[in-house]
Amino acid sequence: MQSKFNLPKITRWVLLAVWGLFAIFPVYWMIITAFKKQRDIFQGPFLFPFLDFTPATQSWERVFGQDRDDILKGLGNSLLFSSVSALIAVVLGAFAAYGLARYTYKYGPYRNNDLSFLIVSQRIMPPIVAVIALFTMFRTVGLIDSPFGMILAYTWFNLPLTVFILTDFMKRIPLDIEHAAAIDGYKKFAQIWKVVLPLAMPGLAAAYLLSFFFSWNDFILALMLTFQKSSTLPIVITNMSAQMEPRWWLISAVGILAIIPPMLAVIVLDRFMERQVLHGGTR
Amino acid sequence: MKHLLIAPPLLFFFAISVIPLLFTLGLSVTNTSIGGSGSFIGLNNYAQLFSDQFFLRGFLNTILYVVLGVTAQYWLGLGLALLVNSMVHGKRLIRLLILLPMMIPPLIVGFVWQTLLDSRYGPVAGLFTGLHLKPVPWLTDPTLGFVSIVIVDTWQWTPFMFLLLFTGLRTLPKEPFEAARVDGASSWRIFWDHTFPMLLPASIAAILLRSIESFKLFDIVFFITGGGPGGATNTLTLLGYFTSLRSGNLGYGAAMSIILLLTVVVLATLILIVVRRLMARADKAGQQALDQFLAEPLPVKVA
Amino acid sequence: MSKIDFWVKPAHARLAALGIVVLLLTSLLGACGDAATPTSSAAVTAGAGQAGAKRFDGQTVTVAVGSFMSSGVNMFKADWEKKTGAKVQVVEIPFGDLYQRLYTSFSTGAGEFDIAIYASNWIPEFAQANYILNLEKYYPEKTNWNDVVDKTKKLMYVNGQRYSVPLDGDVIIGYYRKDAFENDQNKAKFKAKYGYDLAAPTTWQQYQDIAEFFTGWDWSGDGKPDYGVLEAQGPKDVGPFIFSARAAAYAANPKTPGSLFFDPDTMEPSINNPGWVQALKDWIAIKKYGPAEMATYGGGTMRGNFVAGNYALALDWADVGVQAQDENSSTIKGKLGYYVLPGSKKVWNIKTKAWDESSEVNQAPFLGWGGWHGSVAAKSKVPDAAWDFLNYLDSTENSLKAVTTPGTARNPYRTQHFENPQLWADSPTKYMDAGPYLQVLKQSNSLPNTQFDLRIPKSGRYSEVLDNWVQQALAGTITPEEALNKAANDWKQITNEAGLEQQKKLYRELEGLS
Incomplete structure (x- = not known):
């Protein structure tokens, strides 16, 4: 459109990336939590599956099982x-x-x-x-x-x-x-x-x-x-x-x-x- | 025909809204509680509210949440809308990602932020220690607890502003911008002279709606701090919920709600007046949009 | 064709497409949901078919239950349905909203529920309002009544009549990390510093010493400094129960029975007497021996944290013990020690308005929240079936199964539950070394000075008020004395609203004073 905010392209991407990180990180945290064992949650912070903690399927067994x-x-x-x-x-x-x-x-x-x-x-x-x-x-x-x-x-x-x-x-x-x-x-x-x-x-x-x-x-x-x-x-x-x-x-x-x-x-x-x-x- | 058009919302208003309103008003002058009969006590509940320090703190907090939260969300949402609007590639994915926080159920928002900010097993504390900074007691210091709630509220609801402002941008006419560009105006000037004034109606709608929602702020506080430490993050709706539904003090809770309602009505009106003043100072290029808007001023009269 | 039509078609087509997508998704999910249900109902009909007409054929019993207790009900549902031909519908209600939902439902009188499963603290209030059925006419057919522990039995009586079926026993106990306490180096260091042997605390002073001792250094061996204590100090959660449990040692004087919450003669609140103030000072003092976020932790978060392994002491109901056995959550299986709540050598006397000091420790275990009980709604159209289902949940065999299964929220309440640790080891919990655990629970349930929670009407409001002011004191905005004085003032007002004489009469009756 027209109201182009003529910031250099790089700046625009950086700004967006900063917000994106802020917006998405909690979502990422939620997603990895779904693959943690309970004790991994309280012993953390564990951020990376396989590196920090071993992903578990406990939650999905319940989601597709009893719940x-x-x-x-x-x-x-x-x-x-x-x-x-x-x-x-x-x-x-x-x-x-x-x-x-x-x-x-x-x-x-x-x-x-x-x-x-x-x-x-x-x-x-x-x-x-x-x-x-x-x-x-x-x-x-x-x-x-x-x-x-x-x-x-x-x-x-x-x-x-x-x-x-x-x-x-x-x-x-x-x-x-x-x-x-x-x-x-x-x-x-x-x-x-x-x-x-x-x-x-x-x-x-x-x-x-x-x-x-x-x-x-x-x-x-x-x-x-x-x-x-x-x-x-x-x-x-x-x-x-x-x-x-x-x-x-x-x-x-x-x-x-x-x-x-x-x-x-x-x-x-x-x-x-x-x-x-x-x-x-x-x- | 024209009556038929607005009949449904008015019908809803009279059928569903008026009764609860009268019901709440009625409750607020009694000492009704869950599991007890109530008797008429006049304005005692209201009198008591103004010496109730939890209520007063909650009242102050609520107003601060609205002012700080909505301000932050508006400018961030506007910035994002402009950025995304000027993009050529990847818009759709970016939009989806920006809207994501709004889709997460409240209980989960609470849990996610509670653990993110925990000084022992939260990644934010990890980041701070990594940078050789002292971990910050995000949730347990009264002031920081308050700030944390504003941050989370901003995280979740900036997308709301973004959505309304972005769609608002899409409806702006092209001509003024092209003319200005031909005249060699800088982007900055174009923004202040054209985009911002023309976007004002959408901005006002967004700010007003978001303020109204902010006044009802409940679940984020409920699930993250429960109003603590020591009531430092309480809001009126949270107090209303606990007073009415948890401890069953319906009359007192109703009085709180009525005060909340009055506050929102008064402040919404004030916001409109202030915004209109500001707009009166906006100049030339936006004048057209302004005129159109002022010709039909938003209501300030309380119905 | 006008330029209008150019606009119209695509937009319309897209709108229609959107509608179709939505409908498809909905029906798809609906279909999945439907596919799941026939199996269970088929099972019921098949069961009914085999044995011909059954006792409660065609009846439906609707059970309202606080959410996290539901598995303790659901696990017995199918069996009972098969046996009796009736159908059970379980309605889960978010835990915090249970009281209000039950009350709204009872008092507006439409009878959505036949059975309510809730905190025994509310029995007197519901019974007085005639919302729940007097069960005396059914009790003669109950064969395992005598086995229920005494304190739990008492919770069920209002005016000498029984109104509930017990499903759970609630008493707050202490936990400690056996591994850290039995470490010789720790023992020596502790003795050198405090002049007595490191062991499970018997007084709150010792509790505080131990908490201090284990704070700020890595005794668990995970490379990070650990903490001395973890308690649920968060607002709007279990705080008032934990705090009352701490206060009982200082304020439940055996010489003036029934004076923990009120002076039974005047209904003057006791909660601002020096005993309670001391407990609040203690509670504030231990803040520095736990993580900063302890101020926000509710019961659930506290349990999850404690069993993850970095805390030396904790207070909780029987739940920490069970959760510690689950190796997905816990690193402390087999490392857990137990103790009856610590006591105090001085205890406040509300009559003489002075401390009674003694060399004996005053112990006053606290039956916080009172445990899950089930009642039959007065408006129920199927009271016989409802009673039968409750009785089935509480049968000797089923109650044992429930208390030894993790996640049921049902804790031991029958003598038989406490007797045989081996049953716990063989149960789904696979409880490691249950003996001491059961011993401490049993003892806590049966000491002469074991205290009931507040059970008079509006107990929820009393605790909310207490919680609000105690939170202020914990946050340091006002002094403990000030906080408790304000809370006591609010309590007076609540009592007056509810009717002072009425509250007094019931309070005395429930505390066993004539």
């Missing part, structure tokens, strides 16, 4: 809840963001800005105490421990985020593209769906990823709203927790599995972030 069903259940639930709720949140959020960007609302004293703040403010509420009320509500309507309930909760949790992120993107999409679409005979809904959304792709991709990550790593909602069959991966991991015995080797192994789905999501969505909004609608 397999639990992990699969958590992984499946997390994947289902995160991907579906993020999708719903992004679609609903995009429509609302479009509305806020293009129309003027007036509900009593509430105008666009108040409405968008109202929506974002949901995100402000600390989930810690809200969960007790949520628990009671969910129980009343029978949504405790149900996949639908969890998807609903995560959609609620992420919708403010997507609305807020996308409003800015929507504002930047040139109006004349829509006019062109209108001339081509598209109805309003089709205009948004077929013209505006594709143009907002970088924003949609970012919003999807963030929603996905937030649901993926949520602990407190899942803790309160699930019992057993809808438990998510963070709950499964916490159940393996180190309170009794520091099974960090096992937890690290599950951690490796836990970063695969979000990585896939990034790989799939990355191309959309790259796309640039075209001004004037021509290429």
Whole structure:
């Protein structure tokens, strides 16, 4: 692009490498921990497999053995809840963001800005105490421990985020593209769906990823709203927790599995972030 | 049509958010506890909060975490976004690697950093000894414990800033930059005159969202220091969790949450005002973006 | 074709592709999950088919259990299902959230659980609220009741009625590194420095001397300086239990029974008396004989570290002993010595407000946390099956199997568990030289001055408050006296909120005072 920050190439790479080391080293640490025996963890620091310590497969034997069903259940639930709720949140959020960007609302004293703040403010509420009320509500309507309930909760949790992120993107999409679409005979809904959304792709991709990550790593909602069959991966991991015995080797192994789905999501969505909004609608 | 568009988030707001909010407000004026009935005690909980040194410390910590953490994350995220944006090769892999810390479940983040920073078996201490420096008590000194939490928070959430700012960069128009380049402006000037002002809306969105999330900082502290040493790294959400859900003092915990909520609302508003002032000082080339933005100011009114 | 269409198609196709990928992944995983379940349910039906109708055919018992205790339940699930035709569903709850989850579930009354397995400290609170079933009507059919150790038996009674089935025994004991203590050079050096023989500590002063002696030099032979002591001093973890265990020696006066936490006559908190203050000073003093990070270590991290081999002394429940046997975790198998918690020659008397000094050491082992017990939920629709399953978990044979298997979180609580070290050597633990270990555990469970943990309602809140203030003192921000005075003030407030008379009545009853 244009805003080239004309640092010498070397400097750029060095800066990136420094950050990269900082960002990746903890991940590397997690990966090697999954191959350590417990005593290697507490006698360290051991950094290099084969040189410092002999890799052990103890953790993987459990992951594919006695803990397999639990992990699969958590992984499946997390994947289902995160991907579906993020999708719903992004679609609903995009429509609302479009509305806020293009129309003027007036509900009593509430105008666009108040409405968008109202929506974002949901995100402000600390989930810690809200969960007790949520628990009671969910129980009343029978949504405790149900996949639908969890998807609903995560959609609620992420919708403010997507609305807020996308409003800015929507504002930047040139109006004349829509006019062109209108001339081509598209109805309003089709205009948004077929013209505006594709143009907002970088924003949609970012919003999807963030929603996905937030649901993926949520602990407190899942803790309160699930019992057993809808438990998510963070709950499964916490159940393996180190309170009794520091099974960090096992937890690290599950951690490796836990970063695969979000990585896939990034790989799939990355191309959309790259796309640039075209001004004037021509290429 | 236009009403239909924003109906879902508003519906969610009234169906799911308002009830918990009222519920929490109601709880906060009682002494309800798990396993006990509660009675109305007026504003006693609130009065008690302001003489509760753990609360006050947690309050101060929370604000410092937000200010320090979000500042660091914003500039680092912006720098990374610019660097990656100017790259030609290897972008996709780099992006994936940059986003990696955000994908790791909180419990594991806690464990990883706890062991990394351990002065006995952690590699960071190993590095320090290797360089003939004294190992640093990262987690057990009150000030350093605090710094460590900021570092870990920055490690995990700079990618969030990166993601929003990078996608923001992708939507900037080309023309102003090409014009400036033709005029022979330096990269530095182009950044300050064009990129930065035009990126402001995205920046504000990113800063605001990240601040809101930072105010709720919980799991990193929970899993790394548990709020210690001596409450030096506590946050309001952590205190709220322990007060409400661990020791079952629901009324008091609810009062904490309400104060937290008010604080976030007030500070979010302040952030917006300050940012708008700053923007008013930004000059010419960004003026267009600025105008567009100011024409529809972000809300400051508390609904 | 307009320029619009040019945009539309690829984006759409990609979106669709993304959707498909997500769906595929989900269904793939779902399929794996499904593939795993039929086997187990098939086994159950097959079992039921062979023997015709069984006692609890078609019933489902849902068991709520704190996460790390679940394997102590799961290992017996299939057998019992086969025997009775019932089905067991185990719901694991993250350990720290167990109390709150059980309470929310009980008090909102929907009865998600038939069995709750939790800390015996909460039995009085749950029993008083009628959340759990009085089990007296079932107990006559229990054949192995007498074998349960006395202190554990007492934990199960509220108003003279039994409300739980014991699954675990919890008492805090001391550990030391036998190899370092038996080294002649160390012995001579120690004697020269402190004027008495190096041996397992019997008083907290000795404990501190030994900790000092073993700090800062490499006695384990791994090339790095080692430490004298390792205790779980981290916040929001087991800290309050370890600290109370230390305080008992100074504050549990046999002349004034039941006065460890409160004055049983007035319900005035005892935790700020000079006995407790001394214990806190001791606890602060040993910080320098352990690694700096000890201030952040919880029970789990402490165990993992200790068995990795660089610490001379430790305090813990029976768990360190079991974990030391696992050679994936431990370098100290066979190098472990045990002792009943150290005592003190002076002990505070809350009535005379003075130290009672004596040449005898006052020992007061502490039943911290109280151990895992199981109760039947009052709202359970299958109470008979629930009782039967609990009884099965506690059968003579199964309880022995559980306490000798690593990772079950179940520690010995029946006389039979303590009697035969050979059983431990032959068990999955392969316990090396279990005799002294069992001896110390048994003795700790049965001394006359062995102390119960705090069991009155809101015990969780009392310990949280104590933990908060003690952490401040450990961090050095306030003095021990100040910290404990503040904690005592907060305790008064909690007691008043819960109803002073009510708390007093129950406290006296649980401490065995009329």
